[in-house]
Each structure stands twice: as C-alpha cells, then as structure tokens.
Amino acid sequence: MFFFSYSFSGFISKIKKKLIHNQNKLSIMRNIFLLILISFSMTSLAQMPYDYPLTDIEPAELIVTYSLKYQQDSLNPDFIRQSDMLLFLGQNVSKFLSHKLYRVDTIMENISSHAEFDEFLMQRNKPMPYVRYMIYKNYPKDKLTYIEHIPSSTFKFEEDLELFNWQLSGDTSTISGYKVQKAICDFGGRSWVAWFSPEIPYNDGPYKFNGLPGLIFNVHDTRNHYVFEMESIEKPTQKVMIDLKEKNFVETTKQDFFRAKDGFYNNIVSRGKDAGLDSKAIQYAVTSVSDRNNPIELKRK
C-alpha cells in the first residue's frame, strides 16, 4: 500500500514537472514569437527610404531632352559638368528633372525591400544624378513648384509662373529643322538668351524658363555658365504619366529653402557628423563643397 501510494505520488509529481516544463517552453516560445512579430511590424511600419506614394497628374504629350552644361566653380572654366535633363510636357502641366534622377526615381518605385535597395546601392555604374531638383509648371495653376532634397528633408516651394520679362528679337534661325526666334531676359542676376520655336506650341522650356510663344529649344546665360540645348523631342510611344512622389515635404519659401541649402553646405562638418560620417568622410565632403560658388540663380529674390 505504501509502495503503491509512493509510486502514485511520484507519478503525479513527474507529470506536474513535465507540465510545468512544457508550460515554460510554451511561454518562452510565445514570448519569442511576440518579439519577432513586434520587430517585424515595427520594421514594416517604419518609413522606408525608397517607398513613397505617387500622385498621377496627367499624361505627357511630349518628352523633350536637353543637355545642360554648367560651370559649378566660377573660377574654374575648365571644369564643366554635363547633365541630360528631361521636360515632360502635358496638356496643362510640365515636369523638369535630370534624366538620371528620373531613372533613379523609376528604380525606387519598383523596389520593395531593403535587400533590393541595398543591391541597388552596391551596383557599379548606377545612375548618379547631380542635378536633383524637380520643377513642376502650372501645378498648382499659374504656379511653379520647385522641389529639392537637402539631407534629410525634401523641401517644396512655389513661385509665380510669370517670372520672365522677355524681350523678343527679330533674329531667327533653324535648329533641328525647326524655325526658331531669339528672345532675351534678365533673371536671377544673369542675362539670358533663348531660342524658341512657335512651331511647337508649348510656352515652356528647361528649368523655370517659360512664357514665350513656343517651346524654348536653347537658352544660356551671356557668360555661358549655364547652357541648355535641346537634343530631342519625342512623343511617348506608351503612356507616360507626369507624377509626383508624395513625400513628407517641408513646405517653405524660396528664401528659406536657400537659407537651408546654404546652411547645409556651410555647416558640412556638423551635418556630416549628424549623418554619422567618420572624420575621413567629412574631409572628403569639405573638399567637395568648396567649389560650389556659381548657382544658376545668383540673385534669389
């Protein structure tokens, strides 16, 4: 009887121990599962550095490619930078940006994970845009919207479309088989010469230039520090939308935007530290910003 009672209570105690052990195991597993779940949901809720919703504005009717040649350092005429720029012309709205920024934006729209993003960063010969502003004309109506990113915010400001006091000249010429006419204006502290074609009935052009009775083919300042030349005009063979990436914009004024931009380049050491750069990288950055003294708009009012 005693033996039976001992064996029975031993058996019960073993079962209890097993149950407690299993409960502990279950509890650990449950905690780990919860931890993983929380970590994944936090990762997925965080704003990914490539993922922004798009707003379609209207289809592009024409895509004009311009070559931009510019002298970044006013003291060094031998160092000319070159960028291909795209002007998407819609019925009411246009969008102007560098071809490489357009390519990067398109790649980003198709990226869906950090692994794909990192793969892009590691690629050799990836598109590297150095002109990174975007200009929308007549969006909103009668306004020009300028968008540019300065680490780590994207700024947006509006200006009136009517920025230019053009004077038409009687001079005419031919560019790529189109008749063009000359016009001049002063803008942003420079004197500009433009050639536009009434044969292409869009009163638009590269950068902020607009307001002539025909598409601007070429425009340059009289010192040739900034030269835009039309390279091609194409009708899209498939639907191309003029769109806008809806970022968390810092909506500002032109003056405050340039204050922020100057602040970034003038304080590159502290901004580099904020971005976690090491001292060697900061030194590279200091050297890189030292020759930026010749912006397209010398006067910003």
Place this chain on the structure above:
Amino acid sequence: MKKIFMTVALLSLFAFIVPKTATSDDNGCWTKIIYCDDGTQHLALVCDYQDWLTWHELLCGYVPGG
C-alpha cells in the same frame, strides 16, 4: 536560468538573421553604406534615398554625365 539563457540565445540569433541594414533609428533613418566606384566605402545615416545620393556625390566625387 535556462529560460533566460534560451531567450538571450534566440534574441542574438534573431539579431544576426535580420540584416544589419534593416535597423532603423527613432526617426526612421537607416545606416547605409556609400559605395564609391573606386572601391572606397563610407557609412552614413540615410532617411531618404536622396540623402544617399547627396552623400554619394560629396564623398565619391563627380562622375561625368551625372
């Protein structure tokens, strides 16, 4: 004790499984590597892909046609 050990071990394993690049700071920014075409690399905090483009330009220099 065993419970703590197991939790720590699994947490460490988890930390290794999740790629290092997928760690965001409080502002949703990510530490990314800036790869230059000459083979040099730098680390920078990136909150937007355009941050990465800016730092790439400043740290790696100009590539014609950009």
